Amino acid sequence: MELRHLRCFIVLAEELHFTRAAERLHIxxxxxxxxxxxxxxxxxxxxxxxxxxxxxxxxxxxAFLQDIRRLLTVLEQARENAKAVASGLRGSLRIAxxxxxxxxxxxxxxVRCRAEEPEIEIRLSEVPLAEQLRGLRxxxxxxxxxxxxxxxxxxxxxxxxxxxLVIAVPARHALLVHKKVPLHELRGHPLVLCDPHxxxxxxxxxxxxxxxxxxxxxxxxEVSSLDMMLTxxxxxxxxxxxxxxxxxxCQWPDVVIRxxxxxxxxxxxxxxxxxxxxxxxxxxxxIARLRDSSDG
Numbered sequence: 001m002e003l004r005h006l007r008c009f010i011v012l013a014e015e016l017h018f019t020r021a022a023e024r025l026h027i028x029x030x031x032x033x034x035x036x037x038x039x040x041x042x043x044x045x046x047x048x049x050x051x052x053x054x055x056x057x058x059x060x061x062x063a064f065l066q067d068i069r070r071l072l073t074v075l076e077q078a079r080e081n082a083k084a085v086a087s088g089l090r091g092s093l094r095i096a097x098x099x100x101x102x103x104x105x106x107x108x109x110x111v112r113c114r115a116e117e118p119e120i121e122i123r124l125s126e127v128p129l130a131e132q133l134r135g136l137r138x139x140x141x142x143x144x145x146x147x148x149x150x151x152x153x154x155x156x157x158x159x160x161x162x163x164x165l166v167i168a169v170p171a172r173h174a175l176l177v178h179k180k181v182p183l184h185e186l187r188g189h190p191l192v193l194c195d196p197h198x199x200x201x202x203x204x205x206x207x208x209x210x211x212x213x214x215x216x217x218x219x220x221x222e223v224s225s226l227d228m229m230l231t232x233x234x235x236x237x238x239x240x241x242x243x244x245x246x247x248x249x250c251q252w253p254d255v256v257i258r259x260x261x262x263x264x265x266x267x268x269x270x271x272x273x274x275x276x277x278x279x280x281x282x283x284x285x286x287i288a289r290l291r292d293s294s295d296g
Contacts, residue, residue: 003075005039006068008032009047013065016055073139091282092121096132096144099202100194100226101269103245105161106145109293113286120282129200136274142283144272148201154275160294161269163243164259165209168233171254175239180261187213190220190238198224202267206241209265230255243267 008025012032015021022029040047047061057065080092097106110122127135133151135141149157167186169175175185196203210217220238223229226249229240234254242250247257271290273279279287 099147168240
């Protein structure tokens, strides 16, 4: 079995059409058919059903596709690591961040990691939570950060930071009579919330906190960025939410930040990683530093 067999198989599995797959691979259709037949003969299974209605994956083919995608991901990572070592690095960590879980602590922590182990390449990607979880399972990401622990049994979620939730209020708003705003006082007020597609885990946790209002929320806008939320709050559209760690970067005209009168109103940042008994030495050191920084 050669890599060309696997690449041809994946393209055909994606196209489910021999002519289109051959065009993508820049080969003729007969060589593609021979390559797939060679692969099926070596495996001893039929990967595709071919009939007048088209080409479809068999159950064996679908299972093989899932495994081969993981294998090619590992091979690509091995290629990247080899290049990194050749250029003076000793490996890499691929970190996914979801739910807006980037804050100054992460930045300062990465500065420490790069200073202590400059030979380890650290790459960050900001992605939706669903994409992070797929990447952790497939091996595209080494670890990730998010605001939810509801990630499935095969992903470990370790709480790292807990931050008070605060509200962003338009200047001259009635809620400003409170130094600390009781959560029930928000009942009926227009709210500017985060788009659940952009911040799925954060919205899930915020939704749990807001259940105590016992009424349908008056959501006037759903936004995908903190800047947009503050812009709309400053324009008087409604009240927004954020964590206290964001306050230093949220000096916005016509927006006042108030704490909530509720000690349990916190958002937790979780470190996510695939469940595994074997962690690389560089990843173990990274996690140990992170725990140390969160304790401090």
